[in-house]
Amino acid sequence: MKAKVLRDFKAPDMVPYDGTSDPSHRLSNFRSRMYLTDASDATRCKAFPTTLTKTAVKWFDNLPPISITSFYDLANKFLARLSIQKDKARHAPSLLGIKQGDWESLQNYMERFNKACLDIQNLPTEAAIMGLINGLREGPSNQSISKKHPTSINEVQERAEKYNNMEENSRIGKTSKTGFSYPSRDRDKEPRKKEDQPTEKPRKYHNYTPLRVSLVDV
Template sequence: MVPKDFKAPDMPPYDGTFDPSHHLSNFRSQMYLTDASDATHCKAFPTTLTKTAIKWFDSLSPRSITKFVDLAKKFLARFSIQRDKAKHALSLLGIKQGDQESLRNYMERFNKACLDIQNLPTEAVIVGLINGLREGPFSQSISKKHLASLNEVQEQAEKYINMEENSRLGETSKTSSSYPSRDKDKEPRKKEDQPTEKPSKYHNYTPFGFPS
């Protein structure tokens, strides 16, 4: 019997389209906090399934499950095709910095990829990072140094990230400040083009113009 005060796990339902081990781990973690019995585990688990997954559960033969570990094994076996494929250090060599991609964005993508790889050697991280860098000041600088730790790499990257972002801010500031001056130059032209009642003292004018 399920206890009256039992609260079903609050978690996204599993529909059979992603890694079943993640869903099972999430379920076990939440059930652990409730100190529920093995029978309660078996009865609560189907409430976390939907679509293809719940259809699979409903198709199980009656009394074919005697304990939750059996249900867990059948669940993992049925949806094993959806398990995440293990990634290796060599996959880092496929990460490249785009032609217009900022150094900050590249570092964030690279760091995220590293999190998906277990037992990743430091040397592999450094080699992969340098290999994927676009040709530029940072790639030239870091390739000449023999960095042995990820902290050193991160410190060097932060310096060039700040330089890159400060440079872009400077360019944006110059571009925005150039517009008001052009507008001010245009105003005299409009006034001069307008006819005036008073005769002008000068008869020849040099037209204003912007460099092409």
């Protein structure tokens, strides 16, 4: 009967956990979904690995055989190991690894940086400001934002928003100059209208009516 239950059981529909985000959130989410299905302890132990990927599933695969006695035991070992990964990536110094790409827009960089800041608890304002400025690509945006040292994230975002608008206006301006209208010199090459075409040349005749007077008199 238990084998049939495990075979018919469908694992929770969850985004695979790769070990980079908070493991306690993933565990809490998994427990909530399993509680709704009224799954047994054994079923939880078998279903949990199916929601893991990358670093997290490698950790599970490296567990010694018959080393898990219950889901409580599995959960504790999961938190103990994956919390180390979380601590490495979720402190303020990790922001120094976020860099604006060579062709990345300032807006996209700001969105990535803000998302990373949300994952760090008790993030000092000064650390966030330094991390953001440090990751900016060398150029006008870097000089504009860091010209006068900002005192708050809001101030940095306001300066970035102004530069974003400048970038967008510049892009729109370049686009508007590349329409499909003919250049003036090309228009001169357009076929002339029918009425502008030269009239047909007069035909040449080989026989003419003889004159009754001399050419001198004419």
